[in-house]
Amino acid sequence: MTPTVKAQSHASARLPHLNTFPKLLIGGLLYYALAQFGMTFMATQPANITLIWLSVGVALVMYLRLGKASAIVVFIASFAANYPGMQVADMVHGVVHTSIAALIDTLAPWVMAGLVKRHLQSGLSRFQDLVTLVVRVYLLPIALSVVMLTVNLILGGYIGSELFAQYVLQLLFSDILGALLVYAFFDAFVKQQQWPLRQSALACASIVLALAAMLTAKLWLGGFIFAVLPCVLVMIFVCASVFVYSVLLAVVAALVVLFGHDFGPFIQDTPMQSLFMLQSFIVTLSMLTIGGRLLQSQLLNETDSKHYWQHQARFDDLTQLMQRNAFMDAAEHSLRCGGLKGKSSSIAVVDLDLFKKVNDRFGHQAGDEVLECVAYCLTKQLREHDLAARFGGEEFVLLLSAHLEQGCGIVERIRIAISELTFDDYPELRVTCSIGVTHVNQGEDIGSALSRADGSLYKAKQQGRNQVCINH
Numbered sequence: 424m425t426p427t428v429k430a431q432s433h434a435s436a437r438l439p440h441l442n443t444f445p446k447l448l449i450g451g452l453l454y455y456a457l458a459q460f461g462m463t464f465m466a467t468q469p470a471n472i473t474l475i476w477l478s479v480g481v482a483l484v485m486y487l488r489l490g491k492a493s494a495i496v497v498f499i500a501s502f503a504a505n506y507p508g509m510q511v512a513d514m515v516h517g518v519v520h521t522s523i524a525a526l527i528d529t530l531a532p533w534v535m536a537g538l539v540k541r542h543l544q545s546g547l548s549r550f551q552d553l554v555t556l557v558v559r560v561y562l563l564p565i566a567l568s569v570v571m572l573t574v575n576l577i578l579g580g581y582i583g584s585e586l587f588a589q590y591v592l593q594l595l596f597s598d599i600l601g602a603l604l605v606y607a608f609f610d611a612f613v614k615q616q617q618w619p620l621r622q623s624a625l626a627c628a629s630i631v632l633a634l635a636a637m638l639t640a641k642l643w644l645g646g647f648i649f650a651v652l653p654c655v656l657v658m659i660f661v662c663a664s665v666f667v668y669s670v671l672l673a674v675v676a677a678l679v680v681l682f683g684h685d686f687g688p689f690i691q692d693t694p695m696q697s698l699f700m701l702q703s704f705i706v707t708l709s710m711l712t713i714g715g716r717l718l719q720s721q722l723l724n725e726t727d728s729k730h731y732w733q734h735q736a737r738f739d740d741l742t743q744l745m746q747r748n749a750f751m752d753a754a755e756h757s758l759r760c761g762g763l764k765g766k767s768s769s770i771a772v773v774d775l776d777l778f779k780k781v782n783d784r785f786g787h788q789a790g791d792e793v794l795e796c797v798a799y800c801l802t803k804q805l806r807e808h809d810l811a812a813r814f815g816g817e818e819f820v821l822l823l824s825a826h827l828e829q830g831c832g833i834v835e836r837i838r839i840a841i842s843e844l845t846f847d848d849y850p851e852l853r854v855t856c857s858i859g860v861t862h863v864n865q866g867e868d869i870g871s872a873l874s875r876a877d878g879s880l881y882k883a884k885q886q887g888r889n890q891v892c893i894n895h
C-alpha cells in the first residue's frame with residue numbers, strides 16, 4: 424500500500440484545453456498501472472510497502488506538462504489504486520482515509536512541480552542538478568507527505584504506531600526513487616532530438632547482461648548481483664541518457680521484483696535489514712548512474728563548447744577562413760616542418776578596392792555577401808598545402824605552394840575572377856581588388872615576407888588599384 428492522491432478543485436481553475444484531455448487520461452492510466460505494478464510486484468513484507476513508487480514521478484511529470492488540471496486525474500487514479508487495500512468493513516472509514524491519502528498524493532507532486540519550475544528550469548543537465556533535484560525539490564515535500572500518509576494509516580488503524588519510523592523511512596526512499604527515476608527518464612526523453620537507433624542494440628545488450636548477472640546471482644552466487652553495476656555504468660559513457668535511464672529503470676524494477684522472491688545477497692536475518700540492504704543498493708545504483716551520466720553530459724558539453732570557442736577564436740565567422748593568429752601559426756608550421764618545407768612558396772595580400780563605397784552604396788549586408796564570395800573565389804584557387812586567411816576587414820592573405828612566377832599567375836587569375844563577380848540581389852554591384860605578392864625565402868620569418876607583400880599591395884593601391892604588384 425502506498426500514498427495516494429486527492430482531487431483539488433479551485434473555483435477559479437480554468438478548464439484545460441481539449442487536446443490535453445487524452446493526455447490527462449493517458450497520464451492517469453499510467454499512474455494507476457504503475458501503482459498496481461508496484462503494489463503487485465514491488466511491495467514487500469513486513470509492511471507491504473511498495474519499494475519504488477513510480478506513480479509519484481508520473482504525477483510530477485503530469486503537473487509539469489499538463490498543469491493543474493492533472494490534480495483531479497491524479498486524485499482519482501491514486502484513490503482507485505489505494506482503495507482496495509484500504510477498504511474496511513466500515514465503508515465511510517475506508518473512503519475517508521483513502522481520500523486523505525489521495526489528497527496527500529495529489530498535493531506533494533504539485534508542490535514538487537512548482538519547485539522544479541523554480542530551481543530546474545532547464546531540467547537535468549549538470550551533476551549539481553541531481554543534488555538540487557533531490558535536496559531542494561524532493562526532500563521536503565516528500566518527507567512531509569510520507570509523515571502525513573503514515574499518520575493517516577495509523578489513525579485509520581491500518582498499521583500500528585510502532586511501525587511509524589519504519590514506514591516513514593521506507594516510503595521516503597520509495598517516493599524519492601520513483602520520482603527520481605521517472606523524472607530523469609522523462610527529462611532525457613524530451614531532450615532527445617534524434618533517436619540514436621544504433622545505441623538501442625547496446626542498451627538491449629546491457630539489459631540482457633544485467634539480467635544475466637541477476638539470474639546468476641539468484642541461481643548460484645548472490646554476489647554476482649554487483650555485476651549489474653558495470654553493465655549500467657558502461658552505458659553512461661557510450662549511450663544517450665534516455666537509454667541509460669531506461670536500462671536503469673528496467674534493472675531496478677527487476678531487482679525489486681526478484682527480491683520479492685527471496686532473491687540475492689539482500690536477504691538478511693530480519694526482513695527490516697533485508698529491505699534496508701536492497702534499498703541502499705538501489706539508491707546507490709540509481710544515484711551513481713544518474714549522477715555519472717549527468718557528469719558525462721556536462722563534460723561532453725564543456726568539451727563541445729571549448730572546441731566551439733577555440734574554433735571561433737581561430738576562424739572567421741563570416742567566411743570560415745582562418746584568422747590572423749591561426750594563419751601565422753599554420754604558415755610557420757607548414758614552412759618549418761609541414762607541406763611547404765624546402766619548397767618554393769609565395770605570399771600574397773589581397774585587398775578589395777574602395778570597399779567602403781560598397782557598404783555605403785549597397786549596405787553592410789551586400790558588403791558581407793561580397794566578402795563571402797571573395798573568400799570562395801580564393802579558396803577555389805587553392806591547392807594542397809596552400810593556406811588562405813582573412814586578416815580583418817576586406818584584407819585576405821594567401822600562402823601559395825608556388826614559386827613567384829607561378830604565384831603571380833595564380834593571383835592574377837584571382838584578380839580577374841573577383842572583378843567578374845556578379846550578385847543576383849545587387850545587379851549593379853562590382854568589386855575589384857589590389858594584390859601584393861612576393862616569394863618567401865628559405866628559413867625566412869613569415870612576418871617579414873608578409874611585410875614585403877604589404878609593401879607591394881600599397882604600391883598597387885598607389886598605382887590606381889585593380890592590379891597585381893610584385894616584390895621580387
Ligand SMILES: Nc1nc2c(ncn2[C@@H]2O[C@H](COP(=O)(O)OP(=O)(O)OP(=O)(O)O)[C@@H](O)[C@H]2O)c(=O)[nH]1
Pocket residue numbers: 741774775776777778779780782786787788789790791794815816817884888
Ligand atoms: N560589410 C562589411 N564591411 C566590412 C567588414 N569589415 C570591414 N568592413 C568595411 O570595409 C571598409 C574598409 O574601408 P577602407 O579601409 O577605407 O578601405 P577601402 O574603402 O576598401 O579603400 P582602399 O582599401 O583604399 O581601396 C570599411 O568601410 C569597413 O567598415 C565586414 O565584415 N563586413
